[in-house]
Amino acid sequence: MGAMAGRAVDSRVRMVAGQGKCIVMTGIQGSGHSLKGLKRLARVFAAGTTLLLAGCMVPSDGPLTHEVISAGADGGSRATSRAKIVFDVIDIDQRVANAVKDHGRPGLAKTFGFGGASGTPVIGVGDALQVTIFEAGPDGLFSTTDHKSTMIPVVVQPDGHGQIPYVGSVRFAGMTIDSARATIVDALKAKAVEPDVIVALASNASRTVSVLGDVRSASVVPLGLNPEHLTDVLAHAGGPVKPPYDTYVTLKRGGRSASVLLQSVIDNPKDDIIIKPDDQLYVSYDPQTFSALGQTKRSGKIPFEAADLSLVEAAALAGGGNVATADPKGYFVFRYEYENVYRAVVGDARFRDLIARGMAPDSEGRYPIVYRLDLAATQSYIVAQSFPVRNKDVVYLARHIATDLSKFLNIVSNTSSVAWNATRILDR
DSSP states (O other): OHHHHHTOEEEEEEEETTTTEEEEEEEEOOOSSOHHHHHHHHHHHHHHHHHHHHHHOOOOSSOOHHHHHHTSTTSSOOOOOOOOOOOEEEEOOHHHHHHHHHSOSOOHHHHHOOOOOOSSOOOOTTOEEEEEEEOSSTTSSSOOSSOSEEEEEEEOOTTSEEEETTTEEEEOTTOOHHHHHHHHHHHHTTTSSSOEEEEEEEEOSSSEEEEEESBSSOEEEEOOSSOOBHHHHHHHTTOBSSOGGGEEEEEEETTEEEEEEHHHHHHOGGGSOBOOTTOEEEEEEOOOEEEEEESBSSOEEEEOOSSOOBHHHHHHHTTOBOTTTEEEEEEEEEEEEEHHHHHHHHOHHHHHHHHHTTOOOOTTSEEEEEEEEOTTSTTHHHHTTTSBOOTTEEEEEEEOHHHHHHHHHHHHHHHHHHHHHHHHHHHO
16 A cells, blocks of 8 residues: 555646646655656656647637537537438549530520510600601792701600601600601691601610620610620620620520620620610629639639630649649549539439439529549540539549548657657656
8 A cells, every 4th residue: 555655646637718728737746666666657647648738738729619619509509400412423534524515504595595686676765766857849848949858856755655747746656667757658648748758766765775784884775776786785885894704794684684604605606695675784703713622732712814724724723733642533523513514414314313312403503513533544634625614613632541541640650759758858
């Protein structure tokens, strides 16, 4: 008993509440025993204390996870139902790359149709007309010896009518230019000498399009008598301020809206649709970017700064991979794809199967998918040149499985080194 009392070691470890610090208090009491026994016990204690301090005496730049959770109203986090996101992981080959490239984001033509001629334009409220009336005789209602005609300005009123002398109120709203001319001629045949009429549109207030956002001259653009395309209307507003590959155009029409990259309108003439009266165009500057994460040398949000970007180019912008830690077989692209692209990649049967398993679209009707590129395969560097990176993609280079083992061994090695140094000090 005396021997045990002589080797009694009193050690206490106390956490200082709310400060994330540790205080280790030790005391060694003994008498009549060899210093060698105490040193042996001290070595064991030093190793244990070192491991303990490694976990609690770490500089802090904020609260720990458990401290944040325990600070909640119920002293912990509330468990909510977590819906599993269903998606497919697809290996990138040439077929997949071609399918993704050929079936991109649905354009304006898919939503609104190309348009085509929407019928002959008609006169509307607020339009300014120039009505010129000719007479054959020198002394008529609208002619003199010197002038055989009279020009009458007419503005179509809110009720759709306009006034013509000796004719009275004419309902112009809804008429074509030709029908307005015929109506006036018929009304003057019994009053004027062989009358003839020319009706011209001086200014257009009823057939307009509003163009807002990042254009040089945001305005209400009047539409001409001939059909005008999207790019025509943007040109009337001075054109976009930023490059077309970083500019999106949103068209609102009749309760529907769709957005498209302006560059795709330039590349695909089918999306340069015909604009209709009362359409609204909003032009926005939104640089195309992707996020590089994982074992890439450059992490963060990286801009395209180009009309399009291939996966090889994205990998180069991210600085390549960290040779010491990256897994070349795990180069992933996370994104949401539109249904037409998804079906082209996985097939209709597989797509229906994923839907049955609970795969759900996001707010834009796109479905989650992950593409994998094996950089250990030579042909991958050829295929990746034709695989397009989309705006807001997440490019992730996974770490190699051996990296975790290496980290663990480093921790054990460093901790053992500290303990060994401590025991050496006590041996002196």
